[in-house]
Amino acid sequence: MRSKKRALTIQDVAKTAGVSVSTVSRVLNGKDDVASDTQARIMKVIGKMGYTSSLAARSMRSHRKNLIGLVVPDIGFPYSIEIMKGVNRAIAESKFDLLLYTTGDVQKNGTALHEQHYVSLLNNSITDGVLIVASAAAEFITNAPIVAVDPHVINPNYPSVQGMNYQGALAVMEYLMGLGHRRIGFISGRPEIGSALRRLKGYRDALTSAGVAVDEELIKPGDFTQKTACKQASHLLQMDNPPTAIFAANDQSAIGVIEAAEGLGVRIPDDLSVVGFDNISEARYLGLTTVDQFLEEMGYVAMQMLIKLINGETLDLDVHKMQTKLVVRSSCQALTPAY
Amino acid sequence: MRSKKRALTIQDVAKTAGVSVSTVSRVLNGKDDVASDTQARIMKVIGKMGYTSSLAARSMRSHRKNLIGLVVPDIGFPYSIEIMKGVNRAIAESKFDLLLYTTGDVQKNGTALHEQHYVSLLNNSITDGVLIVASAAAEFITNAPIVAVDPHVINPNYPSVQGMNYQGALAVMEYLMGLGHRRIGFISGRPEIGSALRRLKGYRDALTSAGVAVDEELIKPGDFTQKTACKQASHLLQMDNPPTAIFAANDQSAIGVIEAAEGLGVRIPDDLSVVGFDNISEARYLGLTTVDQFLEEMGYVAMQMLIKLINGETLDLDVHKMQTKLVVRSSCQALTPAY
DNA sequence: ATCAATACCGGAAACGTTACCGATATTATT
DNA sequence: AATAATATCGGTAACGTTTCCGGTATTGAT
Numbered sequence: 255m256r257s258k259k260r261a262l263t264i265q266d267v268a269k270t271a272g273v274s275v276s277t278v279s280r281v282l283n284g285k286d287d288v289a290s291d292t293q294a295r296i297m298k299v300i301g302k303m304g305y306t307s308s309l310a311a312r313s314m315r316s317h318r319k320n321l322i323g324l325v326v327p328d329i330g331f332p333y334s335i336e337i338m339k340g341v342n343r344a345i346a347e348s349k350f351d352l353l354l355y356t357t358g359d360v361q362k363n364g365t366a367l368h369e370q371h372y373v374s375l376l377n378n379s380i381t382d383g384v385l386i387v388a389s390a391a392a393e394f395i396t397n398a399p400i401v402a403v404d405p406h407v408i409n410p411n412y413p414s415v416q417g418m419n420y421q422g423a424l425a426v427m428e429y430l431m432g433l434g435h436r437r438i439g440f441i442s443g444r445p446e447i448g449s450a451l452r453r454l455k456g457y458r459d460a461l462t463s464a465g466v467a468v469d470e471e472l473i474k475p476g477d478f479t480q481k482t483a484c485k486q487a488s489h490l491l492q493m494d495n496p497p498t499a500i501f502a503a504n505d506q507s508a509i510g511v512i513e514a515a516e517g518l519g520v521r522i523p524d525d526l527s528v529v530g531f532d533n534i535s536e537a538r539y540l541g542l543t544t545v546d547q548f549l550e551e552m553g554y555v556a557m558q559m560l561i562k563l564i565n566g567e568t569l570d571l572d573v574h575k576m577q578t579k580l581v582v583r584s585s586c587q588a589l590t591p592a593y
Numbered sequence: 594m595r596s597k598k599r600a601l602t603i604q605d606v607a608k609t610a611g612v613s614v615s616t617v618s619r620v621l622n623g624k625d626d627v628a629s630d631t632q633a634r635i636m637k638v639i640g641k642m643g644y645t646s647s648l649a650a651r652s653m654r655s656h657r658k659n660l661i662g663l664v665v666p667d668i669g670f671p672y673s674i675e676i677m678k679g680v681n682r683a684i685a686e687s688k689f690d691l692l693l694y695t696t697g698d699v700q701k702n703g704t705a706l707h708e709q710h711y712v713s714l715l716n717n718s719i720t721d722g723v724l725i726v727a728s729a730a731a732e733f734i735t736n737a738p739i740v741a742v743d744p745h746v747i748n749p750n751y752p753s754v755q756g757m758n759y760q761g762a763l764a765v766m767e768y769l770m771g772l773g774h775r776r777i778g779f780i781s782g783r784p785e786i787g788s789a790l791r792r793l794k795g796y797r798d799a800l801t802s803a804g805v806a807v808d809e810e811l812i813k814p815g816d817f818t819q820k821t822a823c824k825q826a827s828h829l830l831q832m833d834n835p836p837t838a839i840f841a842a843n844d845q846s847a848i849g850v851i852e853a854a855e856g857l858g859v860r861i862p863d864d865l866s867v868v869g870f871d872n873i874s875e876a877r878y879l880g881l882t883t884v885d886q887f888l889e890e891m892g893y894v895a896m897q898m899l900i901k902l903i904n905g906e907t908l909d910l911d912v913h914k915m916q917t918k919l920v921v922r923s924s925c926q927a928l929t930p931a932y
Numbered sequence: 933a934t935c936a937a938t939a940c941c942g943g944a945a946a947c948g949t950t951a952c953c954g955a956t957a958t959t960a961t962t
Numbered sequence: 963a964a965t966a967a968t969a970t971c972g973g974t975a976a977c978g979t980t981t982c983c984g985g986t987a988t989t990g991a992t
Contacts, residue, residue, distance in 0.1 A: 311948035354693030539878030
C-alpha cells in the first residue's frame with residue numbers, strides 16, 4: 255500500500271540541506287546559534303521530507319524526554335479507567351505526554367513477567383518518571399522518579415497514593431449494621447493485593463468490635479471480577495441461612511452480586527442489601543450504595559506528585575492518604591426483624 | 594527517599610560478572626553459544642544487581658520491539674475507552690505490549706502539535722507499529738505499519754476500520770420517523786471529524802428522502818461533549834415549535850440532552866424521544882436508544898490488522914467497514930398526534 | 933601426536949542522536 | 963589596520979545496546 259522506504263535520519267536532512275548534522279540538530283532543538291536563513295532553509299527541508307527524530311536515539315542521548323510512563327495492569331477495568339481519567343487531567347495541565355504501558359491480561363502471565371516488563375520500560379529508558387497503578391514490584395527501580403497508586407505492599411519505599419480501604423470498609427459495615435444486618439456476606443478481592451486485604455480486615459474488625467462472631471462461611475473468595483462474584487454470590491444466597499446483606503470488595507463484584515440476585519429472584523434491596531467499593535460510574539445508574547475512594551482524584555494527585563519529583567522538588571508527604579466516603583443509594587434497606 | 598544512583602548499564606553487569614559486554618548481551622537475548630555455567634553466573638549477577646536493559650538503546654540497535662503504539666486523543670472519553678478495551682483484548686492475545694500515547698486535552702492544543710507528537714513517536718522509534726484512533730494526520734508516516742480507527746479523512750492511504758456512520762444515522766431516522774416524528778432535532782459532532790459529518794448527512798438525507806424539509810433551526814452544533822449538548826438541547830427545547838425527538842451525534846451528547854430535558858421538566862420518552870450513537874456502557878443503564886457501532890470490536894479488529902501488517906502478512910481488505918445496529922431501549926415513544 | 937572441528941568468548945563497529953570543542957568568517961573595537 | 967569579540971557552523975565523542983567477525987581453548991578424529 256505504501257512504499258516501505260527506509261526511515262529518514264538526521265543525516266538525510268543534513269545532506270539535502272547541505273549542512274552538517276550538528277546544525278540540523280541545533281535547529282531541531284531550538285538552539286539560537288544558527289543563522290536565521292539557514293534555520294529557515296533547514297526547517298523547510300524537514301517539513302518537505304517529513305522528517306522526525308527518533309525517540310529512541312534522542313532519549314538515549316539526552317535526558318529530558320517530557321514523557322511520563324503509566325503502568326496499568328488492565329485498561330478496561332473501570333477501576334483503571336477512573337484513575338486514568340485523573341492522570342489524564344494532570345497530564346493535560348502539564349507539558350508532559352503520557353506513555354501507557356500495559357501487559358494486557360493480568361490474570362494470564364504471572365507477576366514475574368509483569369515486573370520485568372515494568373522495569374525494562376522504566377529503568378534507563380524512555381520516560382522521565384513512572385506512575386504505577388495497583389501493583390507490587392517497583393522495588394527494583396532505583397534511579398527513576400516513581401509514584402504508586404494503591405501499591406500492593408504496605409510500606410513501599412517510594413511515594414504513593416493510597417485509599418483508606420480499612421476505614422472505608424469500616425464505614426460500610428457500620429452502615430449495614432446500623433440498618434440491623436448481622437449476617438453480612440463478603441466477596442473478597444484478590445488476596446495478593448494489599449487494599450483487598452485491608453477491606454477484608456475492616457469487615458472482620460467491624461463485626462468483632464460489634465460483638466458479632468465472624469462466620470467464615472460468609473466470606474467468599476473473589477477476584478474483583480463480576481463473573482466470579484456472581485458465582486460466589488449464588489453460593490451465598492443458596493445457603494440454608496443466607497446473609498441479609500452482601501459487601502463486595504469492589505463495585506464490579508457488587509454488580510456480580512446483583513446479577514446473581516436477579517438470577518435467583520432475590521429482590522434488592524427488599525431481600526438483600528448490597529454494597530460495593532470504588533464508586534465507578536456505573537454504580538450511579540444502578541443505584542448501588544458504595545464507597546467512593548475518589549479514584550479520579552487519586553490519579554490526579556499521584557501524577558502531580560510525580561511531576562514534582564521529576565522537577566526535582568521534594569514532596570511534603572511521601573504517602574498521600576485519600577479520604578473515602580460512603581455513598582448511600584438505593585441498594586440497601588433496613589432489616590425488618592421478621593423472625 | 595531513594596539513592597539517586599546512576600542507572601546500571603550492561604557494562605556494569607559485564608564488569609562484576611567478569612565477562613565481556615557481548616557475552617552479557619548474548620545471555621540477555623537467549624543466544625545459545627554461551628557456556629551454561631557462565632550463563633547461570635551472569636543471570637545471577639543480573640538478578641542481584643537488578644539490571645534491565647535500556648529500551649531506548651535496545652530499540653535503536655535492533656529492530657524488533659514487541660511493542661505497539663496506540664494513539665488516542667483523550668482517554669476518559671467513553672468512546673476511547675470502548676475501543677481501548679478491544680485493543681487490550683487483542684494485545685492480551687498477542688505477544689505484543691501496548692504503549693499508549695495521548696496528548697491529553699485535545700481541545701487545547703491544535704492538530705499541529707498533535708501530529709508532531711504522533712510522528713515523533715512512530716516514525717523511527719520505539720514501536721513496531723501504530724494504531725491511531727479518531728484522528729487525521731497519519732499522512733507523514735511512511736515506514737511504520739499503521740492502522741487507523743475512524744480516520745478523519747475519508748479515504749486514507751493506510752488501512753483503517755470505519756464505522757458505517759451514514760447507515761447508522763439512516764437507521765435512527767427511519768426508526769424515529771416510523772414512530773411518527775417529523776420535527777427531529779440534531780446535535781452534531783465536531784465538524785472536522787469525518788464520522789460526525791456522515792452522521793449529519795444521514796440525518797439530512799433521511800429527512801429529504803422521506804419528503805420532510807430540513808429545518809436548519811433544528812440542527813445545533815455540538816462537540817461530542819455532554820455539556821455542550823445540554824446547552825444546545827435547552828435551546829432546542831425552548832423553541833416556539835420544539836422538536837418531538839432529538840438525535841444526538843453520540844451517546845455523551847444524548848446524555849446531555851437528557852440532562853437538559855430533566856432541567857426543563859420535559860419527560861422522556863413521553864414528551865421527547867432521544868437517540869444517541871455509540872452504545873457506550875452507560876447507555877444501557879439509562880435506557881438510551883442508540884446505535885451500536887461495536888467500538889470494542891473495532892479496536893479488536895484494528896489491532897489484529899495491525900499485527901498482521903507487522904508480521905509482514907497482507908491484509909485481505911484495506912478498509913474494514915464495521916456494521917452498525919440500532920439498539921432500541923426506552924428513550925423513544927411513538928408520537929401521538931395530539932394536534 | 934598432529935590436525936580439524938567445535939564451543940565459547942572478546943573486540944569493535946554500528947544504530948541516530950546530542951553535546952562539546954574548536955575552526956572559520958564576520959563584525960566590532962581601538 | 964591590526965586585534966578582539968562574536969556569530970555561525972562542522973567534527974567528533976559519547977549514549978547503551980546488538981551483531982558481526984575473529985580468536986583462543988577445548989574436544990574429537992586419525
